[in-house]
Amino acid sequence: AQSVSQHNHHVILSEAASLELGCNYSYGGTVNLFWYVQYPGQHLQLLLKYFSGDPLVKGIKGFEAEFIKSKFSFNLRKPSVQWSDTAEYFCAVAGGFKTIFGAGTRLFVKA
């Protein structure tokens, strides 16, 4: 069965710190991978996605993620976070016409 695991439920960082949020999935076939973000009071929106090609993908607001097929991972990174990055981040995996979301990581950035 398909599953998605996000390692940290809550992360607190100071501004300018580096960020890495882990995402691991289990699925035997071809997958499309996504990171979605939900800022306070706003809808879920796409941060970045991977479906083929260069395993290092860049998204909006300086975020990037690397797909490591051998590790079934799609970790999200940002070299220097800002207070405005405070949000909840969801990893999602689409495969076999089914999309599974992780439980989410709530990030709080201290100014």
Add this chain to the structure above:
Amino acid sequence: EAGVAQSPRYKIIEKRQSVAFWCNPISGHATLYWYQQILGQGPKLLIQFQNNGVVDDSQLPKDRFSAERLKGVDSTLKIQPAKLEDSAVYLCASSLLGESNEQFFGPGTRLTVL
């Protein structure tokens, strides 16, 4: 372009009552999804439509939940009768055809069952 519209935004009902949610996807999006998001968890797919047809409803509690998508556009999700554990945010999303396409989410309906 207009986003995904959902109504109502909030609903409070008592257990055993029925409730319906409405979703209007982005124009031209063939695929429509209903998710349930319980506090502290990620969205859980309840049902996925492709045009008029159901692609996946394996996690829909069919004894109490039903959904339809008339004419391949708007969709309604109904719960009858509601249980306390149905308290959650119900999200509607739409996308172009194909798994590599991003999903666009509506604002959600926050349901509280007392």
